[in-house]
Every structure is written in C-alpha cells, then in structure tokens.
Amino acid sequence: MPRVSPIRQRHLEAEASLLPYGPENSPVELVETFGELELEYAAVRKFAALLDLPSRALVRVRGADRLDFLNRMLTRELLGKAPLTPHHTRRSFWLNRKGRIDADLRLIELDDHTLLELDTFSVEHTIETLTNFVFTEDVAFEDATPELHRLALHGPNAFELLQHLATHARGVPLAELNNADVSEIEIDGIPVTVFREDTAGVPGLELITPAERTSEVYAKLCDAGQPLDDDGRMASVHANADTLAARVRLRPIGWHAYNIARIEAGTPLFMLDFGPTNLPAETGVLNDRVNFDKGCYLGQEVVARMHSLGKPKQVLVALKLQGQHARDAQGHARQAVTGAQVFLTGDAGGDVIGAVTSSTISPMLGASAIAFAMVKTKHAEPGQKLTVAAEGEFVEAEVQPALRTLP
16 A cells, blocks of 8 residues: 555645656655745755655664674675764665665664665565575564654755754754764654755755654644745745744745756656666766675675676766757757657667656756766767757757756
8 A cells, every 4th residue: 555644634735736656556645846836946945945755765674783784785884994873874775686776775873773764665675685684683674664754854944944943862963964964853852863965955954753743843844934924825025034934934845846956966866767677887876875895795796897897888877958959939948858768969869879767947057958867878978969859859968077967
C-alpha cells in the first residue's frame, strides 16, 4: 500500500495540486505546487521554503556491529582513517554483485543507532539484500518510515526560523551546523533530528520528525514563519518588518519549485537521473559516494576495474539549450522533457547518443532551458555541442563544465 503523508489533508485544504511519484500501481503523492510556482521558487532562493517529503524513507540499523558490517557492504569508508562519528552523515551507494546501484544512501549516525535515509521505493529491497549478508554479526534492520517522516527547510532564512523554535538536545548546535552535520533538537517538546545538505544551492535543513507529530511541527513552522494578512493569506508586503515572520517569509512549496532549484544546483536524484541499471561512475556523483582506497565491499571489483580503465560508456552531464531554436515565437524557452533523445550536432534524428533525465526552465539563467542527460562519455566533454529534441524542434545544447549551472 502506498505511503500517505501525515499532512496530506492540510495540503488538500490549501488546494495544493498533487502528482504521483513512483510505480503506476502504487505511487506516492507529492505536492506539485500550491498554485504560485514563481513565489515558491523565490522562497527557496530569497527567503525560506518548507517542503513535505513523503518520497523519502528511513531504515533504522541497530547493533554493536552495525558500522563494521555496513563498512564491509557499502562504497564509502565508515571506519579507519575516516570514521563516521555520532551526529554526522555520509553519502554512499549500496551495490549489487554486478556493481550496479541498488540504493543511494545517506547514513545518519546517532548515539545508539544508524539511520539510512533513501528513496521510499528502495526500502524493501535494501533491507532484504543487506540482511541476506548478516550471519553472526550483531546488526538488525527495520523500516522506520511508519514512525518517522521527512520535511525540509530550504533558503537563506531557514536557519533563523528553526533556531527561533528549537531547543538544543544533542549533537552539533544549529548555529554551527555545516554540511554533513547532525543536530537533535526539540520544538515545543517534539524531538526533531536535523541534518544539513544544501541540495538546492541555498542552506538546506533536512528534518526527521515523529510521523504522528509531523502535522504539529509543520504547523509550528508555518505559524512562526509565514507573514499573513488579515484574511489569513500570505502577505505580499513587508508589513511589521520587525517580526520574525516578516523577516523569514516562509512559504510552503511543492516538488516543482524544489525541482527547479535542485537541477540548477547540480543535484541529481536516484530513480530520476540514475537508477538500478547504472554504475557509480555514470552518475556524476562518483567522488561523493565512493572511496577507492577502502577494503572490500559488494561490487568493488566492478568499481575498481572501471576506475582503472578510465571511463564508463556513459555519464550524467548538465546541458544548456541555446541557439536559434531554443525559444519559440513568443520568446519562451523550449524545454526538453524527460526521455528526450540527444544527438550529435549535425546528426539530428540520426544515432541517439543519450537521453534527458531531468529538465527545467532556469530563472537564474535568464529563463533558459537546462537539463541533466545521460550521454555517451566520448561526447560528454565540457563545451561539446549536441542536439536535443524539445517541443517539436531540434535544439542545440552545450555540455556544461559541471552538473551545477547555478551562477
């Protein structure tokens, strides 16, 4: 049965538009937008934005041998010279024997257990396959998603809002929270775990809340951070600028606004931009997920062989669409949708050398169209001119120096 956000009813009352995420037979509902996409995106870039994340899930790992076991399974070093210590996070892949990606993980180390943060549709397979390798070790896996729910705060003012509401409990103080740090706080007595990851190119505070009290946390954030007029609508002017809400200007946002920001920021996602058929070297995030000098782990031989040989057959790149066909007669950028074919320039409609995985119109790049695309490595050098099918036209696209295109 598909997961339902504990604050779904609140979204419906706010007349949010919802969209399915995941398999057709059991999708998770995400908020697409609350009806004001430009303002939602502006909240990410200029103020503070609150995002519900029912697409994310958590696996709890317990036992005295948990880190030793995970270190022998996953692609990142968790012990030795670079130990994963309490109140820190680390990104890693969980691979199969063929070196393909079974899950893209974020390990969150706490005092007495480890959380694996991952895509909700990776949970069952991850628990099953990891458990298959447990023999005598003191380690156990359980799906913690029914009892824990994910929210996120993005934006320059995210810290001010959360610090106003938070009481420090354990870990790194909020004021000192850097990427990969973890803070345990309370909001009016409700325990919340916070870790930082700037996936949208602005300060990003990722929240783990008790599922049964997520609605309270969400409401407290909105009550403290949203400047409302007398009719209960989001105020459009900076009235009472000395109040927290007027300074922070929090706005609930949907997936669409976050998706624009994360593509600009160069943040690819598992199940969207790469998936279970891909090798780590193809993802564009290899160095953030893999240590090449650690001991054995599942799939290591394939990873090491690929690393020593040099290059995979394909790799994820960022494209910027440009040229005479990049905009329609009204001056609007033509967007290459997911799955759009990529060709060599001069060979439009010929041999396909790749496909678009995510795309958006970038406000930070003058409303130009940008995209992630998986393309053949020999055509993936920065500056390479390619052609992409977009809205009935073949549009020139240039491979960018990095996945991040945000100025």
